[in-house]
Amino acid sequence: MLKNTIKYLLIPAIALILTAKIYDITNGFLTKGTSFGKSENVGKALIGGEFLLTNQNGESIKDTDYRGKLMLVYFGFTNCPDVCPTDLARITEVMKALGDKADNVQPIFITVDPERDTVEKMKEYAANFYPKLQALTGSKESIEKIASAYKVFHQKAEDQENQNYSVEHSAYIYLMGKDGQYITHFKSEQGVDEIARLIGKHF
Ligand code: NI
Numbered sequence: 001m002l003k004n005t006i007k008y009l010l011i012p013a014i015a016l017i018l019t020a021k022i023y024d025i026t027n028g029f030l031t032k033g034t035s036f037g038k039s040e041n042v043g044k045a046l047i048g049g050e051f052l053l054t055n056q057n058g059e060s061i062k063d064t065d066y067r068g069k070l071m072l073v074y075f076g077f078t079n080c081p082d083v084c085p086t087d088l089a090r091i092t093e094v095m096k097a098l099g100d101k102a103d104n105v106q107p108i109f110i111t112v113d114p115e116r117d118t119v120e121k122m123k124e125y126a127a128n129f130y131p132k133l134q135a136l137t138g139s140k141e142s143i144e145k146i147a148s149a150y151k152v153f154h155q156k157a158e159d160q161e162n163q164n165y166s167v168e169h170s171a172y173i174y175l176m177g178k179d180g181q182y183i184t185h186f187k188s189e190q191g192v193d194e195i196a197r198l199i200g201k202h203f
Pocket residue numbers: 076077080081082083084085169171
């Protein structure tokens with residue numbers, strides 16, 4: 001009886017600590033040296049950077065290919081059960097909501113699981129979302145470099161049950177300017193209309 005009580009108290013407590021820790025890590029990464037909510041210009045240089053990756057059609061894509069357009073950049077992995085598909089569907093809806101202005105915006109999905117997310121896998125996955133979405137993969141090193149440039153937290157979580165693994169990751173939609181510089185990022189609680197409106201301020 002006592003054993004059970006302890007178990008029931010302990011499990012939520014551990015879960016809470018773990019959640020808080022991940023929250024701290026992701027927020028710590030993002031907010032270090034930046035001041036969100038104060039000015040969009042503060043800490044601009046701290047998020048984002050150069051990349052040279054491969055899209056779902058096997059073509060080389062680099063960040064400078066989209067100068068003159070806004071970029072919506074999202075990191076995730078194709079085996080993600082819920083967060084990534086939800087966010088990529090949201091990006092798709094945002095693009096549709098932009099109407100004929102959508103040409104000014106390039107949505108980009110970068111995998112944090114290059115080991116499993118091959119070009120073929122990315123092609124199959126990207127077909128579920130906005131047609132213009134660039135789904136990028138690359139070597140472990142190049143993915144590591146760009147994820148760290150965007151201050152993206154990601155960590156493999158082994159799943160003993162099915163000999164598989166999941167990847168915990170921060171899930172922000174980054175808005176990058178026509179010059180490639182960071183403007184802002186959107187969180188999961190922000191809706192399609194709000195995001196489309198905020199993007200519209202930067203055309
Ligand atoms: Ni995900």
